[in-house]
Amino acid sequence: MSRPVRTAGALIMAAIVAAGAGACGNSDTGTEQSARPVDLAQLDVGSYATQPRELGPVKNPEQARMVEAERLANFVPAPSDIDPAFVHANPSIAKIFIEPKAALGRIMDVSRFAEAAPDFVAGFLSSAGSAPDNRGTDLVNAVLIFPDEQKASAAAAALERVDFEANERNTRVQLPKYPAAHAHWQPQEQSIGSWFATGRFVVYTWIYDYVKIFLEKVDFAELHTLVEKSLDRVVPSIGRFTPTPVDQLMTLPIDMDGMLNRALPRPREDSWIDPPGAYTGHGALHFTTDSAEDRRQIEAAGVDRFATDGTDLYRARDAAAAARLREDRGGLTKKFRGAESPKGLPVARCKEYIGNKTVVVRFYCSVTYDRYAAFAWSHQLLDAQQRISAQYALLVNAA
Incomplete structure (x- = not known):
């Protein structure tokens, strides 16, 4: 299935569901690679965080x-x-x-x-x-x-x-x-x-x-x-939503079910339109460029939580559903070709946009761990690889 890619302007909107950010390939190969142990110490994570955060209540x-x-x-x-x-x-x-x-x-x-x-x-x-x-x-x-x-x-x-x-x-x-x-x-x-x-x-x-x-x-x-x-x-x-009394807004938790704790923090140099956030599966539909197809994928995978920060992170029904979601959210079409997986993380997959648009985000990587499917993107392949490697380490360390 052909999916839209992120434009350079869309990179500003890191809160958008990474349509096209999922990698693709043969699912049997992915199963074989999943069975191989991953040594987190061998991953190239650059300067990205690999430990989950405890965000607590809002700060201001x-x-x-x-x-x-x-x-x-x-x-x-x-x-x-x-x-x-x-x-x-x-x-x-x-x-x-x-x-x-x-x-x-x-x-x-x-x-x-x-x-x-x-x-x-x-x-x-x-x-x-x-x-x-x-x-x-x-x-x-x-x-x-x-x-x-x-x-x-x-x-x-x-x-x-x-x-x-x-x-x-x-x-x-x-x-x-x-x-x-x-x-x-x-x-x-x-x-x-x-x-x-x-x-x-x-x-x-x-x-x-x-x-x-x-x-x-x-x-x-x-x-x-x-x-x-x-x-x-x-x-x-x-009408089913109960607004927080104004005098209690400062008690709100930033996170929902540890989703942002598990998501890669957004680098300071990344621009954005919407702030980092954690949502339900329905809430994720607002951060998409094709809600009909994304609804099908999200509902089929039983997604109940979504977070967007330095990556987009979905919590699916189970590990198999997460793997299927990762497959569904991308594909090698005439606009994409496969790119090298990150060092030490063959279970992650990357791809490169080769279509005719000139101002686009070029590289996308994705990975799954347990119930979670994660998607990263960058103008540079190494950066995309480092982001998805750090995201994988985050998921392991938060387990």
């Missing part, structure tokens, strides 16, 4: 807010949960946010965000398109957390008002199924924004139809039907 208020957003992510439906057509994710948009610009700046006027939502705690954004490269319709749901229901309700009205006032062509509209929603569109464009308060949350739904806009066609019924369909899934789902 900003980190606490981001961890709260990561917890929320596990309850936000993926766009493909709302409509199976929405599977093409845009990896350049921040998902975890405590400042709105990186996540919402291109789809909402955020110049007066602090004024409109002064008590905003944290947010999580879920987005995907019905076709790649802006050739279809984008569906975005951003869920914003507030200290209480009253502040969420006030923020929903204020955020819509600020965005409405930013463009004189905006026209307010009513959503028949959600009359309490604050929404507007531009009658000349097939796009809509909706702000709906539910409990301590504001759900901002944004839809943009590139095709109809190009063809200069509009269909409001189609837009409000999709907004309502989206809210039908999002509202009950996030």
